[in-house]
Amino acid sequence: MSATGEGGRYLIRGGTVLTMDPKLGSLVGDVLVEGGKITEVGVDLRPPEGAVLIDATNCAVLPGLIDTHRHLWSAAVRQTGVGWDYGAYHMTVQRRWGEQFTADDVYWSQLLGALSALNAGVTTICDESHIQNSPAHTDAAVKALQESGVRARFGYGFPSVNVASWMFGPTHTIPEDIRRVRTELLPDDDALVTLQAMLRGPEMTGLDVATKDLEIARDLGLRSTMHIGFGMAPGIEQLSDAGLLDSDLLLIHGGKSTDEELRMGVAAGASFSISPGTEAFMPGLGIPATSRVLSVGGEPSMSADTEVASSADLFSTLRAAMATDITVRNALPEYYGALPEVTPDQLLLSATLWGAHACGLGDKVGSLVPGKAADIIMVRLDDLTMFPGSDAVRSLIAAATAGSVDTVMVDGNLVKQDGKVLGTGFERLKPRILELMDRLQPRPGSGPVDTPFSV
Ligand SMILES: [Zn+2]
Structure with missing residues (x-):
């Protein structure tokens, strides 16, 4: 599990920050998170006391x-x-x-x-x-x-x-x-x-x-x-x-x-x-x-x-x-x-x-601006899929996959770090899903159970 910043403080540093905000635009810089919210976006931000530092070098940092x-x-x-x-x-x-x-x-x-x-x-x-x-x-x-x-x-x-x-x-x-x-x-x-x-x-x-x-x-x-x-x-x-x-x-x-x-x-x-x-x-x-x-x-x-x-x-x-x-x-x-x-x-x-x-959440999420909830992802631009990632937006559209996503934060809580989803949910659900498959007997590509209609 990750270290949790004091007061939910995280400083995401040195990434290619795509804020998606028309005024802030994109920058190579930092995003400060405190108490579940984004409190600052800028260059060379000073880490507040107790903040956990997250290295975003060679990553695109963008809204979830x-x-x-x-x-x-x-x-x-x-x-x-x-x-x-x-x-x-x-x-x-x-x-x-x-x-x-x-x-x-x-x-x-x-x-x-x-x-x-x-x-x-x-x-x-x-x-x-x-x-x-x-x-x-x-x-x-x-x-x-x-x-x-x-x-x-x-x-x-x-x-x-x-x-x-x-x-x-x-x-x-x-x-x-x-x-x-x-x-x-x-x-x-x-x-x-x-x-x-x-x-x-x-x-x-x-x-x-x-x-x-x-x-x-x-x-x-x-x-x-x-x-x-x-x-x-x-x-x-x-x-x-x-x-x-x-x-x-x-x-x-x-x-x-x-x-x-x-x-x-x-x-x-x-x-x-x-x-x-x-x-x-x-x-x-x-x-x-x-x-x-x-x-x-x-x-x-x-x-x-x-x-x-x-x-x-x-x-x-x-x-x-x-x-x-x-x-x-x-x-x-x-x-x-x-x-x-x-x-x-x-x-x-x-x-x-x-x-x-x-979805009516424009005041809460969707861009990296101070005051919005800290729903933030980091996508690696330096792995075999994305390197050299010279245009972050085009690289994301053309080539990114779930495997490229390094870090995911929702409401200031880390849910994926170093390329791994945190917690035991996946391991716990596997046997239950397999048991369901035994009952349903889905056969990929086997076609419908009845005459399909056209819409
Ligand atoms: Zn639908």
């Missing part, structure tokens, strides 16, 4: 990465769905395996997902949790988040039992148990793990239920997320027409939403989460909307979505964003050629400051 949409509960069945379309994913993961997850399974799988995220330098996650099979499942998911040390928005969703009735059609509003979770489990909006509502939105439930769900969430003082833009209905336009589109909404995917809908969303102050990794891997979700959101003045944020078809490593998501942008620009030059190019600097913003804005 922010993933604005990840279904953490299904981490255990990671990588099984590479090559599936959305229908196959739905039939296999949501309809078959989700129903078989016990509350204990949710705890261990969720912990695996959260620790893997931290290992990859992802310090904040909007957890899209559609495994509310019972209150015990909900409690287990929240407990794993709280014990992992990650900063999270826990997005209370719906059960993975009779899932079709929840996901498609106007049968249910969001489960009543969200009220218990709000008042008893996650009442504190300043805690490391806070509550939001994972709503299904008008494209899944129709507008009446979507309206009622939003009323419930807003009545509880919660921000909401919605998967949207699958091509089934103009969901953003419907929200706008109904006067429901607002800045408390995080709209996920949007690949088949029209340009006008994206414009409506940005104009209303709503945010967007793009998942270029899964959108490219899982046909049916449309073309990643990164450059289209930029073109209407928005700040796209990034998400890995699900490890069933993607990686816990958000750097690979950023690479997918760049790759898909260049591909569609070349393949469809008449349309995409006229849109703004997605730059490496914008991509790093999308995974830091813009991600913080997108």
